[in-house]
Amino acid sequence: MKIHEYQAKQLFDKFGIPTTSGSVALTPEEAVCMAQAMGLPVVLKAQVLTGGRGKAGGVRIARSLDEVREFAGAILALTIKDFAVRKLLITPAINICSESYLGLLIDRGVSKITFIGCAEGGVEIEETAKTSPEKILRLELTVKQASHLTEKDCLPFALKLLPKKSQANDAAKIMVLMAKMFLDQDCSLIEINPLVVDDAGKVLALDAKVLFDDNAQFRHPEHASMLDLDSEDADEISARVIHLTFVRLDGNVGCMVNGAGLAMATMDTIKYFNGSPANFLDAGGSSDPAKAAAGLKLILSDDRVKAIFINIFGGITRCDDIAKGILAARELFEVTVPVVIRLEGTNEKEGQALIAGSGMIVAESMEQGAQKAVEMGQRA
Numbered sequence: 001m002k003i004h005e006y007q008a009k010q011l012f013d014k015f016g017i018p019t020t021s022g023s024v025a026l027t028p029e030e031a032v033c034m035a036q037a038m039g040l041p042v043v044l045k046a047q048v049l050t051g052g053r054g055k056a057g058g059v060r061i062a063r064s065l066d067e068v069r070e071f072a073g074a075i076l077a078l079t080i081k082d083f084a085v086r087k088l089l090i091t092p093a094i095n096i097c098s099e100s101y102l103g104l105l106i107d108r109g110v111s112k113i114t115f116i117g118c119a120e121g122g123v124e125i126e127e128t129a130k131t132s133p134e135k136i137l138r139l140e141l142t143v144k145q146a147s148h149l150t151e152k153d154c155l156p157f158a159l160k161l162l163p164k165k166s167q168a169n170d171a172a173k174i175m176v177l178m179a180k181m182f183l184d185q186d187c188s189l190i191e192i193n194p195l196v197v198d199d200a201g202k203v204l205a206l207d208a209k210v211l212f213d214d215n216a217q218f219r220h221p222e223h224a225s226m227l228d229l230d231s232e233d234a235d236e237i238s239a240r241v242i243h244l245t246f247v248r249l250d251g252n253v254g255c256m257v258n259g260a261g262l263a264m265a266t267m268d269t270i271k272y273f274n275g276s277p278a279n280f281l282d283a284g285g286s287s288d289p290a291k292a293a294a295g296l297k298l299i300l301s302d303d304r305v306k307a308i309f310i311n312i313f314g315g316i317t318r319c320d321d322i323a324k325g326i327l328a329a330r331e332l333f334e335v336t337v338p339v340v341i342r343l344e345g346t347n348e349k350e351g352q353a354l355i356a357g358s359g360m361i362v363a364e365s366m367e368q369g370a371q372k373a374v375e376m377g378q379r380a
């Protein structure tokens, strides 16, 4: 789960990580009021769930109230990487003396919680990692080490990030607090880019990106209120609520499949026949009509979808159960595009008998099903 910068900074405040928290404005007028209260100059920052806002014109410094009004209007009119800007964070502008990068994440490659650092921050760290990998600092920690982390453990790393002793001490303090927040909140990423030193020598987080581990969300009912239902992942969020795994793509063949591996193989097969999948949907092994209905509804909410391919391999789940679920779902609302269905595996005969006469196109195999669905999609 992603949260906005302003929400991440509220968490930083809670955990004692120095940052520039401010106020959130929805209109240029609100932005002007907030800037007046805060004192000029201020920074206006687009709150969208994607990076690279600076480059896209979504981060601007305003030195007068007229500029605040003008820039706020301009940023609120932006769409950054498909995300319409609806909120602005207004913070006091900082005089920056240096920018560095500090991140904490789970490195699956080494199975460790890992700090990533770079003395040159602000820019895209991915670029630096490619062109000058020697500039990337790493500190790998087991969960046990992370939960007992001290400033002393962090100091050698912090000194490479900020060579001045007092600043390195401050960075080490921030690292300890980041580790605490990471474990306490079940994060999968905390990224500070840039971590800055201001003109008074103070070290603080100028930007904040936080991801929560979805598998641990059951431990954090308080995070639910941070979900941004206006964001472009609204479908994925609603799918998660009903425990389906759904990712929207840009093709025209909707896919409903049981099992993540089969769902990926289905997308590959559609591509193989020169088609393009409209989504990834792992409906799990369930024969629950409510789930089948929710899956079909999600797929049909995209008007680019011209055909649906339901690809079921019955293992423990029985094909006749799944067929009943799909038929019941179709009673609940009208399915307006052709549906191709392949049912193979446990109780396939029974399942196919139930489907016969339903108007769905029965495929004998996954290949045939994918091919038919691609054809139907192109014909529409």
Ligand code: GDP
Residues within 6 Å of the ligand: 043, 045, 050, 051, 052, 053, 054, 055, 059, 061, 092, 093, 094, 095, 096, 099, 122, 123, 193, 194, 206, 207, 208
């Ligand atoms: P991002 O582009 O989405 O990562 O947004 P950031 O919050 O990282 O801001 C991008 C850049 O804007 C930073 O690297 C800074 O150079 C600049 N910036 C942001 N806030 C301030 C500020 O308070 N003062 C100054 N001088 N520059 C800022």
Ligand code: MN
Residues within 6 Å of the ligand: 122, 193, 194, 207
């Ligand atoms: Mn940034």
